[in-house]
Amino acid sequence: MSRLHSTGIAALAFAALTASAQAQAPAQPPFATTKVDGTENVYIFRYGGHQSMFVVTSAGVIATDPIGLRRPAAKAYIEEIQKVTKAPIKYVIYSHSHFDHIAGGKPFKDLGATFVAHANAKARIAALKPDDVVIPDQVVGGKRNITLGGTTLELNYVGKNHSDSTLVMRLPKEKIIFTVDWIPLNGVQFRGMADNYLPDIQDSLKKVIAMDWDRMIPGHPGPGGRFGTKDDARTALAYLEDLSAAVKEAATAGKCYADAMRDIKLPKYEKFGNYAANLPMNIERYCDFYNRGI
Numbered sequence: 001m002s003r004l005h006s007t008g009i010a011a012l013a014f015a016a017l018t019a020s021a022q023a024q025a026p027a028q029p030p031f032a033t034t035k036v037d038g039t040e041n042v043y044i045f046r047y048g049g050h051q052s053m054f055v056v057t058s059a060g061v062i063a064t065d066p067i068g069l070r071r072p073a074a075k076a077y078i079e080e081i082q083k084v085t086k087a088p089i090k091y092v093i094y095s096h097s098h099f100d101h102i103a104g105g106k107p108f109k110d111l112g113a114t115f116v117a118h119a120n121a122k123a124r125i126a127a128l129k130p131d132d133v134v135i136p137d138q139v140v141g142g143k144r145n146i147t148l149g150g151t152t153l154e155l156n157y158v159g160k161n162h163s164d165s166t167l168v169m170r171l172p173k174e175k176i177i178f179t180v181d182w183i184p185l186n187g188v189q190f191r192g193m194a195d196n197y198l199p200d201i202q203d204s205l206k207k208v209i210a211m212d213w214d215r216m217i218p219g220h221p222g223p224g225g226r227f228g229t230k231d232d233a234r235t236a237l238a239y240l241e242d243l244s245a246a247v248k249e250a251a252t253a254g255k256c257y258a259d260a261m262r263d264i265k266l267p268k269y270e271k272f273g274n275y276a277a278n279l280p281m282n283i284e285r286y287c288d289f290y291n292r293g294i
């Protein structure tokens with residue numbers, strides 16, 4: 001096949017894929033800001049498939065993850081905030097150390113924002129020195145309250161889970177939490193659960209379930225843009241407990257890795273959107289835990 005010919009076929013295939021994707025869902029704008037119903041000052045900024053919470057007070061704004069890895073999200077984020085308020089952006093809080101959520105914060109730094117993260121996130125960023133991640137100015141160990149203009153935002157560390165630096169940000173008055181990447185809404189865990197700590201993630205889920213909140217803003221929009229609930233956290237825990245038990249049995253029978261990854265099915269969860277693609281990789285991660293203690 002000539003190069004021109006194969007390129008032409010690839011272009012046609014791409015056009016067909018694009019057309020079918022457009023037929024399935026109306027195109028959504030690259031970014032959007034929504035005010036959280038029932039609150040006076042809590043907003044969600046979405047850019048592509050990532051999102052962050054920000055809180056507006058008379059004394060300034062508390063922003064979270066810049067979500068600007070290889071894209072100009074922070075510029076859009078700041079402009080969106082400035083449509084709501086001219087008050088200064090006082091803080092940027094990192095949800096955890098992963099670059100897809102925290103890169104690109106320099107435009108916030110240039111405006112004088114103070115960057116806050118868990119101590120382990122700062123250590124990781126300082127060690128890896130990624131090009132486009134602002135090093136936190138301040139760190140949190142176990143717990144810290146940020147109070148600004150009459151609003152309190154709790155920064156809680158509930159142990160290792162999806163990273164060793166995940167914060168659960170809680171607005172006690174609104175009973176809203178913002179925590180990222182580890183409590184799926186009707187989903188299995190992402191791919192091979194890279195950087196996840198086992199079995200610690202299950203203990204962290206129990207701690208989050210015990211906290212006082214009604215709604216969770218996830219770091220990636222939920223199905224239909226909905227919020228997370230405690231039932232989602234309970235389901236996420238039940239899934240990991242069921243997965244862990246099934247893989248433990250397989251590992252004991254010498255079936256890790258390949259046989260377990262092929263044969264273990266968890267039909268209770270088969271309606272989850274990413275079940276077929278990610279379950280084998282989730283199984284592989286638990287095989288690592290039971291065979292190698294990691």
Ligand SMILES: [Zn+2]
Nearest residue numbers: 096098162181
């Ligand atoms: Zn992450």
